[in-house]
Amino acid sequence: MSILKAALPExxxxxxxxxxxxxxxxxxxxxxxxxxxxxxxLVNPANKRKYNILVVGTGLAGGSASAxxxxxxxxxxxxxxxxxxxxxxxxxxQGGINAAKNYQNDGDSVQRLFMDTIKxxxxxxxxxxxxxxxxxxxxxxxxxxxxxxxxxRDYGGLLTNRSFGGAQVSRTFYARGxxxxxxxxxxxxxxxxxxxxxxxxxxxxKEMLDLIIIxxxxxxxxVRDLKTGKIETHTGEAVVxxxxxxxxxxxxxxNGKNSNAxxxxxxxxxxxxxxxxxxxxxxxxxxxxxxxxxxKLTLMSESLRNDGRVWVPKSExxxxxxxxxxxxDRDYFLExxxxxxxxxxxxDVGSRAIKRVCDxxxxxxxxGRAVYLDFASAIDRLGKKNIxxxxxxxxxxxxxxxxxxxxxxxxxxxxxxxxTMGGLWVDYDCxxxxxGLFVLGEANFSDHGANRLGASALMQGLADGYFxxxxxxxxxxxxxxxxxxxxxxxxxxxxxxEVKKKNDSxxxxxxxxxxxxxxxxxxxxxxxxxxxxxxxxxLADALEKIPQIKDKFWNDLNxxxxxxxLNKSLENAARLADFLELGELMAMDAYDREESCxxxxxxxxxxSEGEPLRNDEKFAYVSAWEYVPNSTSIxxxxxxxxxxxxxxxxxxx
Amino acid sequence: MSKSINLKLQVWxxxxxxxxxxxxxxxxxxxxxxxxxxxxxxxxxxxxxKEGVEPVSFxxxxxxxxxxxxxxxxxxxxxxxxxxxxxxxLHMRHFNDGDTLVIExxxxxxxxxxxxxxxxxxxxxxxxxxxxxxxxxTGNGPDANSILIGKDDAEEAFDSAACIGxxxxxxxxxxxxxxxxxxxxxxxxxxxxxxxxxxxxxxKSMVDKMDEEGFGAxxxxxxxxxxxxxxxxxxxxxxxxxxxxKSIVK
Ligand SMILES: Cc1cc2nc3c(=O)[nH]c(=O)nc-3n(C[C@H](O)[C@H](O)[C@H](O)COP(=O)(O)OP(=O)(O)OC[C@H]3O[C@@H](n4cnc5c(N)ncnc54)[C@H](O)[C@@H]3O)c2cc1C
Ligand code: SF4
Ligand code: FES
Numbered sequence: 001m002s003i004l005k006a007a008l009p010e011x012x013x014x015x016x017x018x019x020x021x022x023x024x025x026x027x028x029x030x031x032x033x034x035x036x037x038x039x040x041x042l043v044n045p046a047n048k049r050k051y052n053i054l055v056v057g058t059g060l061a062g063g064s065a066s067a068x069x070x071x072x073x074x075x076x077x078x079x080x081x082x083x084x085x086x087x088x089x090x091x092x093x094q095g096g097i098n099a100a101k102n103y104q105n106d107g108d109s110v111q112r113l114f115m116d117t118i119k120x121x122x123x124x125x126x127x128x129x130x131x132x133x134x135x136x137x138x139x140x141x142x143x144x145x146x147x148x149x150x151x152x153r154d155y156g157g158l159l160t161n162r163s164f165g166g167a168q169v170s171r172t173f174y175a176r177g178x179x180x181x182x183x184x185x186x187x188x189x190x191x192x193x194x195x196x197x198x199x200x201x202x203x204x205x206k207e208m209l210d211l212i213i214i215x216x217x218x219x220x221x222x223v224r225d226l227k228t229g230k231i232e233t234h235t236g237e238a239v240v241x242x243x244x245x246x247x248x249x250x251x252x253x254x255n256g257k258n259s260n261a262x263x264x265x266x267x268x269x270x271x272x273x274x275x276x277x278x279x280x281x282x283x284x285x286x287x288x289x290x291x292x293x294x295x296k297l298t299l300m301s302e303s304l305r306n307d308g309r310v311w312v313p314k315s316e317x318x319x320x321x322x323x324x325x326x327x328x329d330r331d332y333f334l335e336x337x338x339x340x341x342x343x344x345x346x347x348d349v350g351s352r353a354i355k356r357v358c359d360x361x362x363x364x365x366x367x368g369r370a371v372y373l374d375f376a377s378a379i380d381r382l383g384k385k386n387i388x389x390x391x392x393x394x395x396x397x398x399x400x401x402x403x404x405x406x407x408x409x410x411x412x413x414x415x416x417x418x419x420t421m422g423g424l425w426v427d428y429d430c431x432x433x434x435x436g437l438f439v440l441g442e443a444n445f446s447d448h449g450a451n452r453l454g455a456s457a458l459m460q461g462l463a464d465g466y467f468x469x470x471x472x473x474x475x476x477x478x479x480x481x482x483x484x485x486x487x488x489x490x491x492x493x494x495x496x497x498e499v500k501k502k503n504d505s506x507x508x509x510x511x512x513x514x515x516x517x518x519x520x521x522x523x524x525x526x527x528x529x530x531x532x533x534x535x536x537x538x539l540a541d542a543l544e545k546i547p548q549i550k551d552k553f554w555n556d557l558n559x560x561x562x563x564x565x566l567n568k569s570l571e572n573a574a575r576l577a578d579f580l581e582l583g584e585l586m587a588m589d590a591y592d593r594e595e596s597c598x599x600x601x602x603x604x605x606x607x608s609e610g611e612p613l614r615n616d617e618k619f620a621y622v623s624a625w626e627y628v629p630n631s632t633s634i635x636x637x638x639x640x641x642x643x644x645x646x647x648x649x650x651x652x653x
Numbered sequence: 654m655s656k657s658i659n660l661k662l663q664v665w666x667x668x669x670x671x672x673x674x675x676x677x678x679x680x681x682x683x684x685x686x687x688x689x690x691x692x693x694x695x696x697x698x699x700x701x702x703k704e705g706v707e708p709v710s711f712x713x714x715x716x717x718x719x720x721x722x723x724x725x726x727x728x729x730x731x732x733x734x735x736x737x738x739x740x741x742x743l744h745m746r747h748f749n750d751g752d753t754l755v756i757e758x759x760x761x762x763x764x765x766x767x768x769x770x771x772x773x774x775x776x777x778x779x780x781x782x783x784x785x786x787x788x789x790x791t792g793n794g795p796d797a798n799s800i801l802i803g804k805d806d807a808e809e810a811f812d813s814a815a816c817i818g819x820x821x822x823x824x825x826x827x828x829x830x831x832x833x834x835x836x837x838x839x840x841x842x843x844x845x846x847x848x849x850x851x852x853x854x855x856x857k858s859m860v861d862k863m864d865e866e867g868f869g870a871x872x873x874x875x876x877x878x879x880x881x882x883x884x885x886x887x888x889x890x891x892x893x894x895x896x897x898x899k900s901i902v903k
Contacts, residue, residue: 064791067791068790068791071790071791082714082720082722083712083722083767083772083773083774083775084774084775084777084778084818085778086721086778086818087714087720087721087722087818089714089715089720091715091719091720091817092715092717092719092720101797101798103798139792139794141797142794142795142796142797143789143791143792143794144794144797145794145797145800145847146787146789146793146794146795146800146847147786147787147789147794147847148786148787148810148814148841148842148845148847148848150807150808150810150811150814150841150845151797151807152807153802153803153804153807154804155803155804156801157801157802157803157804158798158801159797159798175811176811178719178815181719181815181817182811182814185814188781189781189785189786189787190786190789190791192778192781192782192785192786193782193786193788195778195782196782196783202778204773204775204778205767205773227669227767227768227773256714256715256716256720257713257714257715257716258714258722290685290687290688291685291687291688293685293688293692293695293696294688294692295689295691295692295695295716296716298716298717400738400742400744401689401742401744402687403687403744403746466791466792467791467792470791512703514699514702514703516695516699517699558702558703560701560702560705560706560707560708561707561708565668565669565768566669566710566767566768566771567710568708568710568712569698569702569708
């Protein structure tokens with residue numbers, strides 16, 4: 001213990017004394033936003049066209065922001081890494097989007113959605129932001145329907161809803177299992193309309209690699225053309241970063257292969273604070289890795305736990321096929337450990353229990369990282385037809401991937417990294433601490449506290465893009481007069497040189513470890529030591545191991561090809577370089593936060609029932625980290641003052 | 654525990670848009686049958702990198718069959734032999750020990766080959782820009798439930814809207830026609846009251862754009878429907894034609 005302590009950062013964590021201000025407007029919670037909006041300065045229509053706004057990312061956040069800002073008359077330039085904006089990772093969201101429409105007349109309201117989100121986030125989100133999110137949620141559905149998003153309907157032609165975790169009302173709007181796809185195509189089509197009107201200039205196959213700050217304000221970006229390797233520069237009066245989450249730090253996650261932290265991390269290195277990086281969400285029911293070649297993980301809807309029973313063999317030596325194991329030799333561990341909730345325990349509790357039985361050596365298959373989700377008794381009880389009506393498409397998807405039919409044998413599932421609540425720090429205006437750099441969607445930290453509720457990420461991305469940024473960016477531009485900048489400015493030249501140098505140095509290492517090997521290595525450390533359950537020791541260990549991988553990366557990387565054409569290995573290497581630095585900060589943040597809250601579970605801090613134990617006295621703050629070159633990051637704190645809600649112990653029993 | 658197979662790969666390699674390409678031959682031994690096709694290529698690329706050869710460029714993102722990023726031709730079939738399956742969802746258990754697999758990019762004039770198996774399908778964006786939207790600004794939408802849409806209509810609109818823009822339809826069409834892709838968007842919007850308003854202008858403009866971008870004419874081969882991983886029906890093309898005739902007749 002003492003050795004660990006000596007080796008460890010305790011003394012290295014420099015805590016800044018100044019309080020960080022979220023700039024929440026005053027007044028009553030319920031009319032903060034409307035009052036603030038009515039007091040904001042506006043940019044007159046004729047002037048809007050004088051402003052260039054650079055939007056990075058075309059997911060729900062970037063797509064909706066680009067379209068809306070262009071409709072208002074700003075000149076928008078939009079960037080994404082894919083060959084078309086429609087492929088942003090938002091496309092993969094399945095389940096649905098929340099909104100306080102109360103169409104079901106079941107008692108929903110803005111206040112209730114607000115309370116559920118605050119409580120779901122385990123009291124680590126900013127009250128005013130969450131209230132605004134709940135407030136604009138209803139406008140989102142109106143907007144999407146008007147665009148032609150084919151949400152599910154009932155026979156009377158009205159919209160239907162489903163229920164999601166952490167709520168007692170039915171407020172989730174959905175389009176089969178492809179809600180993200182349909183919402184994104186809605187935002188994308190609005191964007192395309194503005195591209196046709198030449199109000200948006202579209203830059204596909206471009207990766208942002210640096211942020212340019214001139215006179216203290218965000219004034220441009222540096223991007224690499226992924227097809228030609230050319231480094232290009234773009235100037236503007238504001239930068240709106242919508243580059244998504246960083247779940248791929250863990251290598252295996254439900255995120256798309258191109259999801260990365262690079263844009264956000266490069267902004268961080270230019271001074272933008274990174275907030276709550278250790279808040280990462282694990283989803284309990286994903287298709288497990290089938291072996292060492294696994295490249296990503298696929299989500300299986302949580303709704304399956306309504307009828308599926310989770311179990312492993314009682315004995316770790318029991319290697320019989322599932323149908324030869326009698327009930328008496330099975331351990332239905334969720335039902336055993338949590339008799340009141342059984343298989344329907346909350347996401348984080350279920351995930352941790354599954355990990356525990358696998359750590360005990362009772363996990364299934366070659367990897368030992370899987371448990372059964374068994375529908376046999378439900379099929380007996382309700383009939384195959386009934387089960388197929390409810391879960392048919394999920395069963396098919398499972399069979400496509402695994403080759404096994406859940407009608408005949410139990411599914412195998414395992415938790416996976418799914419979402420990152422942390423992100424760049426933003427104030428109430430969604431602006432980072434760098435003036436003119438706005439951050440929307442999963443890339444910011446703003447609304448979900450320590451745990452996001454299902455169907456709330458889509459809501460937040462669209463709220464930020466359709467209904468928040470159009471107001472707050474206007475206010476910023478109207479209040480700040482700016483000289484024109486040119487990309488011949490020294491700041492651009494320096495950055496371009498820097499970016500080129502970095503790529504060249506990656507290409508010159510000539511070692512023997514591939515990007516994939518090193519990324520897997522980082523992922524294993526992150527998952528084992530900074531994953532679902534963390535301890536002071538595991539985090540200390542991670543803080544030693546990550547720098548070792550980083551060293552190996554910079555000394556032993558084997559990267560083929562050059563920098564002046566499409567080179568996926570180079571792209572991945574540059575992203576991994578950033579993940580390595582971010583991973584270390586995540587461990588540091590988790591180390592600093594000596595409490596459990598939401599998805600951040602420090603084993604030392606739990607209730608007798610194994611629930612996260614918060615420490616509001618000491619940790620009711622947002623941790624916002626400032627990058628310091630060649631030294632330890634500085635921690636700034638934004639205190640979370642709960643004016644309208646009482647902080648209580650979360651209880652779903 | 655898991656079975657493995659040996660394969661011979663014949664892979665198209667091309668430096669960039671300007672250069673010409675050719676096939677390269679690789680042996681893959683002991684490929685576990687549980688892994689996906691793209692994971693098999695991941696292994697190939699690891700091996701190549703270790704041998705000092707540049708890896709094969711191919712693209713993917715979601716690897717769940719929804720983003721439309723992946724896609725190439727395997728033994729003459731876009732997305733490979735498994736019906737209604739994108740190549741990222743195709744698993745090695747559908748192949749046999751000793752198989753030779755010929756892997757080449759989607760070939761069609763409007764899709765430029767970026768490198769090896771990667772093509773740029775940005776021309777699809779141009780078609781959507783020509784009218785694949787409802788003209789409504791943010792904040793102008795009426796209450797969502799004020800627009801009634803029958804369940805069946807909503808479901809049908811959804812079936813059309815499920816297109817992932819992968820381009821397999823174009824790659825498999827002898828004429829490189831984008832009719833299935835374009836008609837899917839047209840039918841999606843046509844089947845909803847929100848989209849009906851602009852029907853005539855939309856169909857005309859999108860069809861013109863298809864020609865302008867260099868996609869060929871549809872001559873009812875039906876290959877597109879056969880390879881479409883999302884089961885987009887050629888009924889959509891009939892809808893598009895009907896709508897086009899209406900727009901011209903008026
Ligand atoms: C499998 C899965 C299912 C989900 N299901 C749900 C659900 O049912 N409900 C829900 O609410 N949430 C769900 N989520 C979460 C939700 O989908 C995401 O949080 C949300 O879509 C993120 O949107 P975004 O716009 O912030 O980022 P993204 O959609 O990730 O978009 C990022 C964009 O940034 C671009 N980009 C990234 N880096 C750069 C760079 N350096 N330069 C230029 N461009 C860059 C990309 O090209 C892309 O366009 C799910 C997530 C997953 C993984
Ligand atoms: S119609 Fe089918 S094949 Fe063509 S782009 Fe859409 S999903 Fe792909
Ligand atoms: S990678 Fe997304 S559809 Fe195949």
